[in-house]
Amino acid sequence: MADRTRTPDTPRRDAYTADSLLAVTVQVFIERGYDGTSMEDLARAAGISKSSIYHHVRGKEELLRRAVGRALDHLFAILDEPAALPGAGPAVARLEHVVRRTTEVLVEQLPYVTLLLRVRGNTGTEQWALARRREFDHRVALLLAEAADEGDLRADVDPRLATRLLFGMINSLAEWYRPEPGGLPARALADTVARMAFDGLRARQS
Secondary structure (H helix, E strand, O other): OOOOOOOOOOOOHHHOOHHHHHHHHHHHHHHHOOOOOOHHHHHHHHOOOHHHHHOOOOOHHHHHHHHHHHHHHHHHHHHOOHHHOOOOOOHHHHHHHHHHHHHHHHHHOHHHHHHHHHOOOOOHHHHHHHHHHHHHHHHHHHHHHHHHHOOOEOOOOOHHHHHHHHHHHHHOHHHHOOOOOOOOOHHHHHHHHHHHHHHHHEOOOO
């Protein structure tokens, strides 16, 4: 028997998933800011009731943790890829792999990484995300220092400063890069970033 209480505008419970809810949430957080977003805003954007959201999560902060956690999981997975592991080759080659893949992940997970880059530490989840970002940066800085010790990178550049500059360049993509049909592919963008970065970082051969 047809549900006579439904109208064409009534959202179907099976018309969304936890993933699609998260995708909508990230866009609203980016547009309105986390602090400026209410559960009513999220429900309206998703076309569902607040009670339907609470069916999946405890509240707004859990949605934030899932969103930034997705970005962090993809970033940390880069460090476990075979080409980034110790023994895979010179540190400079492993570092270049990390830089390229970080650029590609930013493009592939653009809304989630954009949100991660905008957290400011105002909640427990944001503080956790910032701590994880610092851990990622620290591991890359160690890899950069290893490459300098092997003589492949300039020894007159502080590894921590170089890491900040590298990720400053990569992270700035989130502010202007937008995937478009026929536009610059992620791999080509990663090639350009790596070329610009390592042309300045590589040790000059005598």
